[in-house]
Structure formats: C-alpha cells, structure tokens
Amino acid sequence: MTRVALVQLDSSDTETPADRLDRAAGIVERLVDVDLAVLPELWHVGAFDLELAKAEAQPIDGPVVTRMRAAARTAGITLHMGSFAEASAGNRYNTSVVIDADGEILATYRKQHLFGWEDGEPSVMTAGDSLTVLPTALGATGLATCYDLRFPELFRRLVDSGAETFLLSSGWPITRIEHWQVLARARAIEDQAWVVACNGAGNHVGVQLGGHSVVVDPRGTVVAEAGVEEEILYAEIDPAAARDWRMAFPVLADRRL
Numbered sequence: 001m002t003r004v005a006l007v008q009l010d011s012s013d014t015e016t017p018a019d020r021l022d023r024a025a026g027i028v029e030r031l032v033d034v035d036l037a038v039l040p041e042l043w044h045v046g047a048f049d050l051e052l053a054k055a056e057a058q059p060i061d062g063p064v065v066t067r068m069r070a071a072a073r074t075a076g077i078t079l080h081m082g083s084f085a086e087a088s089a090g091n092r093y094n095t096s097v098v099i100d101a102d103g104e105i106l107a108t109y110r111k112q113h114l115f116g117w118e119d120g121e122p123s124v125m126t127a128g129d130s131l132t133v134l135p136t137a138l139g140a141t142g143l144a145t146c147y148d149l150r151f152p153e154l155f156r157r158l159v160d161s162g163a164e165t166f167l168l169s170s171g172w173p174i175t176r177i178e179h180w181q182v183l184a185r186a187r188a189i190e191d192q193a194w195v196v197a198c199n200g201a202g203n204h205v206g207v208q209l210g211g212h213s214v215v216v217d218p219r220g221t222v223v224a225e226a227g228v229e230e231e232i233l234y235a236e237i238d239p240a241a242a243r244d245w246r247m248a249f250p251v252l253a254d255r256r257l
C-alpha cells in the first residue's frame with residue numbers, strides 16, 4: 001500500500017507568496033509515514049490571482065521549485081508540488097512538478113486547458129500541449145490540472161498512455177464544488193483509475209476555494225475527502241487496484257474507436 005498526503009493548502013491573500021512558500025515547505029518537511037504528497041494548483045500566488053501570477057512567474061530553477069525540491073529531499077518522499085507560474089522562453093505556463101525523494105525533478109506537466117476564457121488564465125498563460133505519465137508508487141501516474149478535469153478525452157489519452165492513477169492539482173472554487181465532486185468520481189469510474197485530487201482552500205481576490213480534496217478508487221468509491229479549510233488528507237492506495245478492476249470488469253476493452 002502507498003500512503004499519500006493531500007496538502008490542502010490555504011492560499012488566502014492575507015499571506016505573501018514568500019511566507020506561503022516557507023509554510024508549504026515546512027508542512028512537507030514535517031510529513032511522516034507518507035510515500036507521496038501532492039499540493040494544489042498555483043498555491044504560491046492563488047489560482048485566481050493572475051496579476052500576482054504574472055509578477056511571480058519564474059523559471060523552473062527559481063525559488064519556488066528549488067525550495068520544494070529541498071523539502072522533498074528533507075522529507076524523503078515523492079512530491080507532486082502542485083503547480084507554479086513558470087516563465088520560460090518569453091511565455092508563462094501553469095506547470096506542475098513531480099520531485100523524487102532525492103530532490104530531483106521526475107516530471108513536469110503544463111496545464112492544457114486554461115480556465116477563464118479571454119480575460120482569464122489564457123490572457124497570461126500559454127497552454128501546454130503534451131501528456132505526462134510517469135511511474136510512481138501509485139502505478140503509472142498521469143498528471144492533470146484543475147479545469148482539465150472537465151475534459152474526459154485528456155484522461156482517456158492518459159489511459160491510452162498507460163495511466164492507472166490520475167494525480168490532479170486544483171484551485172477549484174466553492175461555488176462549483178459539486179462539479180468537482182461529480183467529475184472526480186466520473187473520471188475514476190469511466191477510466192477505472194485512481195483519482196487523487198488536491199484542491200486549495202482560502203480566499204484570494206474575492207474567490208473562495210472549495211477544498212474537498214478527494215481520493216477516489218478505480219471503482220468510483222470515495223475513500224477519503226477533506227472539508228473546506230486547510231488540512232492534510234491522508235489515504236492508502238493499492239496501486240494494483242486499477243489493474244485488478246480492469247481485469248474483473250473489462251469496460252475499457254469494449255470501446256468502439
């Protein structure tokens with residue numbers, strides 16, 4: 001069994017990005033009995049604070065990823081550090097980073113579906129265009145970010161690339177939290193995959209994030225769900241469960257392409 005921690009961080013705008021970075025790294029460093037941890041989307045600036053995302057955008061060797069690499073090394077765990085505002089070659093991306101227990105970067109994923117139409121995320125970020133599936137202690141693990149959850153075809157492509165688990169980082173508001181809950185279960189059921197989805201908490205630029213980070217097993221059963229405030233949600237994951245369920249109930253074999 002793999003023990004995961006979903007760090008449902010508060011990104012209220014009463015805290016500076018630098019203070020939050022210190023606090024987030026400290027939380028990760030103090031985790032015990034955990035194999036893999038995941039943080040929310042754009043927690044260092046707040047997922048809806050696009051001005052701050054512009055101001056704080058930085059390269060992958062900048063302070064946010066560097067600090068979280070050190071935190072993963074100190075904790076001795078695999079860390080999906082959530083996403084950060086990445087500056088690269090004149091563009092900005094909403095980039096998730098997975099780090100190993102030695103602090104090395106294992107994988108990155110640039111959010112493909114940017115939220116908020118022309119004056120939202122697409123006005124400050126460039127969409128990613130590639131899939132990320134990597135081996136972890138959760139089995140073959142596909143990455144996705146927040147609004148991506150509404151696009152089942154992305155998750156099907158991750159399955160076609162071998163994914164048995166989806167790791168998702170989010171900044172999803174309370175106003176649409178029922179969508180989050182239904183869609184997380186839908187992706188698990190239709191793809192017969194684990195969904196490990198970490199949302200943020202707190203209020204920034206007038207948007208209240210909804211929490212309710214969740215772990216759904218490949219049959220669609222919710223095995224752990226957080227409340228609305230900042231908390232660490234723990235769950236145990238059997239990485240063989242997706243393979244076993246797909247063998248026992250081979251829905252994916254009945255696709256008509």
Ligand SMILES: NC(=O)CCC(=O)C(=O)O
Nearest residue numbers: 047115146147171173176
């Ligand atoms: N940060 C996001 O991608 C928000 C997505 C969202 O609010 C929605 O899909 O609804």
